[in-house]
Structures are given as structure tokens and as C-alpha cells.
Amino acid sequence: MEFSVNHPILFVIVGIIIAVVLAQSFYFLRKACRRAAELGISAETVKKTVSSAAVFTIAPAVSVLVGVVVLSKSLGIAVPWLRLSVIGSITYENVAAQNALTAAKLSAGETIIDPSIFVTVLWVMTIGIAAGLILVPFVTKKIQGGMMKMGLKDKKWGEIFNNAMFLGMISAFLGYVFCDVGLVFKGNTSGLVPVCVMAVSAVVMAVCGLSAKKFKMRWLEDYALPFSLILGMASALPLTVWLA
Amino acid sequence: MKNAKNLSYMDSVHRDGRIWGIIVGTMILLVPAVVMLLFKTTPDLGMLARGLIATVPMYWAVGVIEIFTYVPMLGAGGTYLSFVTGNISNLKLPCAIDAMERAKVKATSEEGEVISTIAIAVSSIVTTLIILLGVVCIVPLTPLLESPVLKPAFDMILPALFGGLAVVFISKNAKLSIAPILLMLTLFIVVPALNAGTVGIMVPVGVIFTVTVARVMYKKGWL
Numbered sequence: 001m002e003f004s005v006n007h008p009i010l011f012v013i014v015g016i017i018i019a020v021v022l023a024q025s026f027y028f029l030r031k032a033c034r035r036a037a038e039l040g041i042s043a044e045t046v047k048k049t050v051s052s053a054a055v056f057t058i059a060p061a062v063s064v065l066v067g068v069v070v071l072s073k074s075l076g077i078a079v080p081w082l083r084l085s086v087i088g089s090i091t092y093e094n095v096a097a098q099n100a101l102t103a104a105k106l107s108a109g110e111t112i113i114d115p116s117i118f119v120t121v122l123w124v125m126t127i128g129i130a131a132g133l134i135l136v137p138f139v140t141k142k143i144q145g146g147m148m149k150m151g152l153k154d155k156k157w158g159e160i161f162n163n164a165m166f167l168g169m170i171s172a173f174l175g176y177v178f179c180d181v182g183l184v185f186k187g188n189t190s191g192l193v194p195v196c197v198m199a200v201s202a203v204v205m206a207v208c209g210l211s212a213k214k215f216k217m218r219w220l221e222d223y224a225l226p227f228s229l230i231l232g233m234a235s236a237l238p239l240t241v242w243l244a
Numbered sequence: 245m246k247n248a249k250n251l252s253y254m255d256s257v258h259r260d261g262r263i264w265g266i267i268v269g270t271m272i273l274l275v276p277a278v279v280m281l282l283f284k285t286t287p288d289l290g291m292l293a294r295g296l297i298a299t300v301p302m303y304w305a306v307g308v309i310e311i312f313t314y315v316p317m318l319g320a321g322g323t324y325l326s327f328v329t330g331n332i333s334n335l336k337l338p339c340a341i342d343a344m345e346r347a348k349v350k351a352t353s354e355e356g357e358v359i360s361t362i363a364i365a366v367s368s369i370v371t372t373l374i375i376l377l378g379v380v381c382i383v384p385l386t387p388l389l390e391s392p393v394l395k396p397a398f399d400m401i402l403p404a405l406f407g408g409l410a411v412v413f414i415s416k417n418a419k420l421s422i423a424p425i426l427l428m429l430t431l432f433i434v435v436p437a438l439n440a441g442t443v444g445i446m447v448p449v450g451v452i453f454t455v456t457v458a459r460v461m462y463k464k465g466w467l
Contacts, residue, residue, distance in 0.1 A: 001282055003285070009282055010279070013278060017271050017272060020271060021268055021328055021329060021368075021372065024264045024268060024324075024328065025325060025329070025365045025369045026365070027264070028260075028321050028325055029362060029365035029366065031256075032357075032359075032361035032362045032365065036355075036358045039355055041355060041359070045359075048346070048347075049359055049362050049363055049366075050366050052342070053343055053366040053367050054366050056342065056367070057366070057367040057371055057374075060334055060335040060405070061335070061370060061375065062378075062389075063401050064335075064374075064375060065374065065375055065378040065385075066389045066398050068378060068379065068382075069385075069389050077379055077382060082275070085329070085372050085375045085376075086268075086328060087272060088330050088331075089330050089333075089334065090334075095299070095441070096295075099294075099295050099298035099299045100295035102298075103294035103295040103298070116285045116286060116287060116288050117288065117291070118283075119276055119279050119283070119286070120287040120291045120292050121295070123287050123292055123295075126272065126276050127296060127299075128295075128299035128300055128304075130273060130304075131308055131311075132307045132310060132311055133265075133269045133273070133328070134269060135307075135308065136311060136315075136323060136327040137266055137324075139311060139315075140320060140323050141258040141262075144254075144258075144315060144319070144323070147316045147352055151350070151352030151353065156462075158350070160420075160462055160467055162350065162351045162352055163413065163416070163417050163420065163458075164420060164454040164455045164457070164458035165313075165451050165455060167417055167420060167424055167454050168451030169337070169451055170406055170409055170410050170413055171421070171424035171425045171427070171428045171450045171454065172446040172450035173333075173405075173406040173447075174406060174410055174425055174428060174429070175432035175446065176402065176432055176439070177402070177407075178429050179432040179433070181433055182433055193400065194400060194402075194403040195403070197400045198406065198410075199407065200404075200407070201404045201407030201408045202411045205407065205409075205411040205412065209411070222346060225338070225342045228407065228411075229401075229408060231404075232403065232404025232405075232407055233397040233398070233400055234397060235404075236396040236397045236399070237393070237394075237397055239396075244396075
């Protein structure tokens with residue numbers, strides 16, 4: 001079989017895996033929806049969760065697609081399609097592919113024509129992020145069980161613990177937003193772009209929340225996060241022209 | 245509540261999650277081997293070693309820490325799906341947090357587990373379908389996705405995402421949020437090595453620090 005990064009057989013392999021992963025998502029969705037009904041969670045709440053999650057996902061998913069386009073120049077379309085539909089995040093896959101391409105003395109964007117280099121890159125990308133894939137089936141029950149027990153033992157602490165975890169994660173990303181602010185002292189204002197984008201997104205979120213309460217527009221609350229995300233991203237366009 | 249096979253819902257989620265995880269995990273891990281057989285080729289061992297040395301130590305360490313950090317927040321069903329479909333911190337977890345917040349359910353309750361699973365499953369399905377659509381239309385879409393005009397918007401997805409989420413969580417936990425935000429702002433501004441590439445490593449640091457602060461404040465009756 002003559003090698004090509006876009007050989008049809010690669011699309012068949014990737015298509016099969018993605019179909020199985022889609023089936024897994026549908027399986028858990030169906031299972032959770034059934035359990036929601038048993039627990040007395042209203043059909044309206046489930047419907048809103050579904051629609052809001054779907055709307056929220058569009059913008060980040062399109063940004064993942066940008067990653068597929070970037071990686072497709074070296075690796076063809078099939079492998080980035082697999083790696084970014086399944087398992088990988090944009091940041092990891094780019095780094096892993098880059099590490100492997102550098103080891104192969106290839107530059108980013110140069111299409112691989114040697115099958116040996118192609119499988120080498122594929123092995124690096126696959127093994128490099130396999131920790132979660134291998135360990136999750138075996139450790140999740142223990143970790144999750146501990147969380148549930150803690151929630152039952154001391155309800156208030158369980159709730160605070162959970163909020164603390166969310167806040168810890170959010171604070172790390174807020175810190176990241178400010179990582180280039182110091183450039184301002186060197187006369188470079190581009191580091192302010194993420195800070196301003198975050199501020200726009202925060203204001204949109206707050207306005208949505210307050211308006212939803214004041215004007216009884218419940219739907220606005222349901223879509224507040226996608227709105228703040230999209231308007232925040234849109235604000236990056238003029239802000240970059242202005243500050244960068 | 246036990247079902248016909250005497251398994252609680254949570255037990256059945258773990259059983260099914262393990263089965264799906266092992267099947268999908270094996271399939272993904274076998275891809276390079278299958279490609280090797282199909283094209284009758286082998287990897288260049290020197291290149292493979294160099295690529296792995298540059299990738300594995302950091303990403304396996306981060307991967308293990310991520311499991312302990314994200315599993316309690318994602319819930320069981322959400323974990324089994326998210327660790328297969330990826331993009332956890334920039335997509336699946338914010339989606340689950342927002343869904344639980346709006347449904348007014350706690351992550352430690354079974355209701356929270358169910359809502360988180362629904363949100364993550366829908367998010368995974370939509371992501372897969374959008375990428376599929378993008379792959380089918382990659383030729384006409386490439387100029388648009390690579391347009392320098394739109395690039396700043398895609399580059400700013402994390403600030404836009406966490407600005408909105410921060411409003412919800414900081415307004416609800418104002419006292420608890422002061423210490424972690426001050427710590428992270430100081431670290432990211434002062435330490436040049438902390439940037440977009442290393443933010444993933446700082447998530448567990450932020451989580452451990454905030455949980456510790458929360459425990460002290462809770463014991464002292466400040467929360």
C-alpha cells in the first residue's frame with residue numbers, strides 16, 4: 001500500500017474510532033437522561049442543559065477545528081481529525097507533534113512523505129498523552145467514591161470543597177490572563193488584550209445575570225455563558241487592533 | 245436505588261465507563277500499530293526516543309495530576325467521557341460547571357452527576373459533529389479559519405471563557421476567592437515561565453491551595 005498522509009484507509013480507521021466514541025457519548029447521554037427522570041429532575045431542566053451545552057460548545061469547537069487545519073499541513077487531515085476529536089487538546093497535540101517533527105528534523109507545515117516518520121510522530125502523540133486514557137478506567141471509582149462519601153459526611157464542607165476546587169481552577173486561568181501584563185512597562189500594550197477580553201466577558205455575564213433577574217428573562221440566564229464567551233471573543237478583534 | 249442487576253446507578257456508571265474506556269482506549273492506542281502494519285513500516289527508534297523524551301515526562305506527570313484534579317469536578321460519567329474526548333479545561337469542565345450551576349445541583353450529589361454527564365455528553369457530540377463538518381468542508385473553510393482577521397478571536401478563547409465563569413463563582417464565594425486569585429495573579433505576573441503553555445500545570449496548584457485555604461477558613465468558621 002503506497003503511503004500518503006491522506007490515504008483513504010486512514011480515514012476509515014479514524015472514522016471507526018470516532019463512531020465508537022460518538023456511540024459512547026450517546027450511551028451515557030441516554031443513561032443520564034433516564035436517571036434524571038427517575039430522580040425527578042424536570043424534563044425542562046434536562047432540555048435546557050442539552051440546548052445550552054450545545055450552544056456553548058460551538059465557539060470552542062470551532063477553535064479546535066483551527067487546530068485540525070494547522071496540524072493537517074504536516075500530518076494530513078485524518079490524524080489531526082482523530083487526535084482533536086478524541087483525547088487531545090489543541091495545546092497538547094501541537095506540542096507533541098512539534099516535538100516529534102523536530103526530532104525528525106522537519107519544520108512545522110512540511111507535509112510528511114516518509115511513512116516511517118509518520119508512524120513515529122503518531123507513536124509520540126499517542127503515548128505522550130496516554131496517562132489519562134490508561135489510568136481513568138481504574139482510578140475514577142475510588143476518587144469519585146471518596147468525593148460522594150465526603151459530601152454525605154459533612155454536607156456543608158462537601159459543598160465548600162467543591163466550590164474551592166472550581167475556584168482554584170478558575171484562579172489559575174485568571175492568573176494566566178494577566179501573564180503578559182508586565183510588558184506594559186516596556187511600552188508593549190498587547191498584554192492587556194486578554195485582560196480586556198476577560199473584562200468584556202465578565203461584564204456581559206454580569207449584565208445577563210442581572211437582566212435575567214430584573215426582567216424575568218430566564219432564557220438569558222441559560223445562554224449567559226455562551227453569550228459572554230462569543231462577545232468576549234468578538235471584542236478581541238477591535239482590542240487587538242487597538243492594543244497589539 | 246438498585247436496579248434489576250442489584251447495581252446502583254453510580255456502580256453501573258463505573259462498570260460501563262470502565263468497559264467503554266478499555267475498548268476505546270485500546271482502539272486509540274492500537275492506531276499507530278495498525279498504521280505500521282498497513283504501510284509495512286516501522287518507527288525510527290532514535291527519533292521516537294527523542295520525541296518521547298521531550299513529551300512523556302511532562303505530559304504523563306500532568307496527566308496523572310489532572311486525573312486527581314478533574315475527576316472530582318467532572319463526576320463519574322463526565323470523567324469517562326472527558327478523558328476520551330479531550331479538551332477538558334477549555335470546554336468540557338466549564339460546560340459541566342455552568343450546567344450544574346444553572347440546574348442548581350451540587351457536584352457531589354447524584355443530581356449533579358447526572359446533569360454534568362448530560363452536559364459533557366452533548367458537548368462531546370457537538371464537538372465531534374462540528375469537527376466532522378469542518379473536515380468535510382476543510383478546503384473552503386481553511387482560508388476562513390486561518391484568516392488573520394479572525395485569529396485574535398480564537399487566540400482569546402480562554403480569557404473570554406473564564407471571564408464569564410469567574411463572575412459566577414467569585415460573586416458566590418467572594419471571601420474564599422481572594423487568596424487564590426491574589427496568589428495566581430502574583431505568580432503569573434512575576435514568574436516569566438508561567439504562560440499559556442504552563443497554565444495546565446498551575447491548575448492543580450490553584451486547586452490544592454484553594455482547598456487548603458477553604459479548610460482553614462471553614463474550621464475557623466469564616467465560611
